[in-house]
Amino acid sequence: MTDLNSIDCDLLVIGAGFAGMVAAARASHLGLRTVLAGNSGSLIFVSGLMDYLGVYPMDAKGVLDDPAQGLACLQSENSTHPYGGISHEQIIQCFEFVKWILGKEGLAYHLSPGRNLPVLTAMGTFKPSFMVPRTMEKGSLLFGEKKRLLLIDIKGLQGFSARQAAGGLAKTLDEVICLTVEIPGITKTIPPIILAELFEDPGVQESFVRQVLPFSNRVDIAGMPAVCGVHDSLGIQQKIEKMTGLDLFEIPGIPPSIPGLRLKNAFEKRLAALGVKFLSNTRIKDPVFNGGKFIFTGVTDSGKLSISAKGAVLGIGRFFSKGLNAGRDKIMETLFQLDVRQPVTRSLWHGTNFLTRQGHKINQAGIETDQRFRPLKKGGQPVFPGLYAVGSILAHNDWMRLKSGSGVSLVSACTAVDDFYQGVTKAKI
Numbered sequence: 001m002t003d004l005n006s007i008d009c010d011l012l013v014i015g016a017g018f019a020g021m022v023a024a025a026r027a028s029h030l031g032l033r034t035v036l037a038g039n040s041g042s043l044i045f046v047s048g049l050m051d052y053l054g055v056y057p058m059d060a061k062g063v064l065d066d067p068a069q070g071l072a073c074l075q076s077e078n079s080t081h082p083y084g085g086i087s088h089e090q091i092i093q094c095f096e097f098v099k100w101i102l103g104k105e106g107l108a109y110h111l112s113p114g115r116n117l118p119v120l121t122a123m124g125t126f127k128p129s130f131m132v133p134r135t136m137e138k139g140s141l142l143f144g145e146k147k148r149l150l151l152i153d154i155k156g157l158q159g160f161s162a163r164q165a166a167g168g169l170a171k172t173l174d175e176v177i178c179l180t181v182e183i184p185g186i187t188k189t190i191p192p193i194i195l196a197e198l199f200e201d202p203g204v205q206e207s208f209v210r211q212v213l214p215f216s217n218r219v220d221i222a223g224m225p226a227v228c229g230v231h232d233s234l235g236i237q238q239k240i241e242k243m244t245g246l247d248l249f250e251i252p253g254i255p256p257s258i259p260g261l262r263l264k265n266a267f268e269k270r271l272a273a274l275g276v277k278f279l280s281n282t283r284i285k286d287p288v289f290n291g292g293k294f295i296f297t298g299v300t301d302s303g304k305l306s307i308s309a310k311g312a313v314l315g316i317g318r319f320f321s322k323g324l325n326a327g328r329d330k331i332m333e334t335l336f337q338l339d340v341r342q343p344v345t346r347s348l349w350h351g352t353n354f355l356t357r358q359g360h361k362i363n364q365a366g367i368e369t370d371q372r373f374r375p376l377k378k379g380g381q382p383v384f385p386g387l388y389a390v391g392s393i394l395a396h397n398d399w400m401r402l403k404s405g406s407g408v409s410l411v412s413a414c415t416a417v418d419d420f421y422q423g424v425t426k427a428k429i
């Protein structure tokens with residue numbers, strides 16, 4: 001551990017997943033002395049797509065083209081949802097902030113206010129998303145004039161099969177041609193991260209282009225798994241487009257996800273530039289609230305340190321990230337032991353139909369907050385002044401079903417930090 005065994009800051013952000021990264025970026029952008037603690041490795045699981053609201057109501061058969069319309073219904077029927085007190089305009093501003101932050105590190109996103117974009121998945125289905133990596137944006141052209149598609153997979157890359165994806169597209173498109181490209185020297189399975197790094201080599205790009213070129217007159221557009229480089233993905237994609245004369249788009253796949261790795265890299269670089277102190281791989285324990293301040297213990301493999309903070313943002317995720325723990329009869333929050341909104345008994349956690357469109361109640365369990373994202377006690381009062389909960393730990397948001405994961409994360413992170421900042425500013429006046 002460093003020689004620092006005690007740190008003082010304005011805001012401690014606990015959890016370095018997507019929500020924690022956005023909160024830390026917002027706080028340091030506002031000039032708050034910010035510490036971020038956690039493991040950013042969870043970001044390599046995320047798809048890189050940033051959904052606002054893709055389905056509403058929960059049991060809807062179709063998807064939403066216009067998330068603002070869904071938001072209006074959601075707010076009239078379900079004011080406890082994390083979006084309950086936030087306007088469409090505020091939500092767009094939060095998306096724009098994240099787009100701007102990532103753009104500063106060369107990670108370009110497409111944001112189309114007003115409508116969701118259909119994104120082709122590895123299953124050959126289309127998923128509505130709101131802010132998508134620019135490298136995936138052109139996939140939505142399959143809904144317009146581009147009807148002859150070349151679907152490319154790569155020999156040795158597991159988890160993406162052009163044939164499987166093509167199976168779902170036969171009805172939508174005029175023609176789908178599948179092609180397996182071979183990368184020189186790759187004879188067996190190759191992890192996506194190594195493959196993405198190989199794509200940064202001009203020799204590999206040329207070999208890829210040579211195998212694609214014979215099809216360029218037969219199709220309008222080409223799709224490939226999201227392995228088009230780790231660092232300058234858009235630059236590499238545009239170079240391949242130029243060399244083949246074809247529009248190209250990336251298709252998100254299963255974890256580990258290269259778009260997730262790109263996000264992790266971009267956030268880490270930007271936070272360093274903004275002066276955030278990132279306590280990487282540090283687990284926060286033993287919170288104490290005393291004299292208007294929080295004191296935490298940070299634990300790593302090599303030691304401990306003490307962190308005092310005027311405020312704290314809790315972005316510790318759900319079960320997989322250990323922010324929530326499912327006991328025999330009860331779901332617990334693992335750091336502050338906050339009340340967790342949950343079904344009355346365990347038998348109600350899941351319904352009997354696994355694929356039910358209503359979703360399972362356990363996916364709506366989580367921390368209940370006010371509209372400023374302050375966790376609440378049983379009586380409805382904030383638990384501590386200066387404590388906020390953000391991201392997937394929030395109650396009333398079945399994000400997989402509603403397709404609202406990153407949207408709720410980034411909106412709660414920005415709104416909570418803005419509220420804390422206003423409190424600090426007022427206290428100074």
Ligand SMILES: Cc1cc2nc3c(=O)[nH]c(=O)nc-3n(C[C@H](O)[C@H](O)[C@H](O)COP(=O)(O)OP(=O)(O)OC[C@H]3O[C@@H](n4cnc5c(N)ncnc54)[C@H](O)[C@@H]3O)c2cc1C
Nearest residue numbers: 015017018019038051283284316317321391392405406409
């Ligand atoms: C596989 C996958 C696919 C996804 N696809 C999409 C998608 O297509 N569209 C979309 O919009 N969203 C998607 N999301 C969801 C989106 O990324 C969420 O917004 C995000 O995962 C929620 O992030 P979070 O930061 O709240 O929690 P997490 O990502 O779970 O991060 C929580 C972090 O807190 C850390 N932590 C826990 N306890 C402590 C502690 N005591 N001290 C320090 N750190 C702690 C954990 O180690 C973890 O790193 C996807 C997520 C996953 C996992």
